Amino acid sequence: MSTSTNLTTKHLLLALLTVFIWGTNFIAIYIGLKEFPPFLLCAARFGLAAFPWVFILPRPKAPLKLILGFGVFNFAMQFGLMFTGIHLGLSPGLSSLVLQVQVFFSMALAYMFFREKPSLFKIIGSLISFIGIGIVASHINGSATLIGLILTLVAALSWAFGNIYTKKINSDSPLSLVVWGNLVAFPFMMILSFIFEGSTVIVHSVQNVSWSTIAAVFYIVYLSTHLGYGLWGYLIKTYSTSAVVPFTLLVPVVGFITSALVLNEELTSWKIIASLFIMGGLVFNLFEKSIRKILNKLKRKTNRTIKTDSESILKH
Incomplete structure (x- = not known):
């Protein structure tokens, strides 16, 4: 299990690609929720992300309880709650921003479970974003x-x-883990949809689905889920949690901009200021190595100056 904190250029680009996919995914969710209730949209996502791929990709080599935990937390709970939050009034742009609190949760949990102690710079960067x-x-x-x-x-x-379950499982195939995680989440969402949304709503939604909703579901399943979470799982597996999760702080910036352009969501001054703080925290994390070098140089220079002044005083 790697604890490297410095991403290569290739992996940096993969992280940014994931950020873009997830940032624009909130538009697809918003479009999908116009015709599908939240639990049904989640069920459609999980079902299409799981089948027929579970018959092609082998089950990750991990205890069943870890795979179940991954599917429940990373998919069923996360998206069931998030989709419902958007359905109940939180705009796509704001949802993309609020969801990034997971960065602080992830760092805290990584310390609790893996003793991955975040550096002072990462803590400061997280506080700036907070x-x-x-x-x-x-x-x-x-x-x-x-x-x-x-x-x-x-x-x-x-x-x-x-994220913790992703790291514990350490799957050889991140895509396989995503597919099997969606298989776990699928029956949960179907049951919740039948209980809270009802068979009448489900049948009506499916019978009257539009091409825009089909396109939205396609984006949510194959780009956001398969590609996005496949890349994310690979990065989480390769690097320390505190090195990877801060990149998601860029998701709301993409979410705000694309929501403003596509959905005409108002881009107010406070949203811009909030985004600048969040980006500033990420930049602080990304340039930790350079900041350390600068501070070390200043420290050495100061020490040399003090030493030279002390020797000069002693001579006189």
Whole structure:
């Protein structure tokens, strides 16, 4: 299990590609929720992401309880709660931002389970980003939006637990893990959809599905789930958690911009300021090595100056 903290150029580009896919995925979710209720949309996602691929890709070589935990936390809980949060009033752009609280949850859990102690720079960077999350929280109003915020925060915690299961499993094939994780989540969502949304709503939604919703589901399944989580699992497996998870702080920036361009979501000044804080925290994390070098150079230079001054005083 690697604990490397410095991504290669190739892996940096893969991380940024994942960020772009996940940032634009919120638009697909918003479009899908126009015709499908949240649990049904989740069930469609999980079912199509799992079948027929479970018959092609072997089950990850890990204890069944770890695979079950991965599927429940990383997919069933995370997306069931997030989709419902958007359905209940939290906009796609804000949802993409609030979900990034998982960065702090992930670092804390990685320390608890793997003793991956984040450096002072990563802690400072996370605190800078947390200011941006705080700005979002201070602008939340209305009961539906508050419910959406709470559900999305719990979804973020679920994602953080999912990251821990990803690292514990350490699958040779990240895509295989994603497929089997979706298989675990699929029956949970079908049961919840039948209980809370009802067979009448399910049948009506399926019979009246439009091409835009089909395209949205296609994007959610094959790009966001298969490609996005396949790449994410590979990066989490290859590097330390604290080196990878801060990249997701760029997801809301992509989410805000694309939501404004495609959905005409208002891009207010406080959203821009919140995004700048979040990006600033990520930049602080990414340039940790360079900052360390600069500080070490300054420290050595200061020590030499003090030593030279001390010798000069002693001579006189």
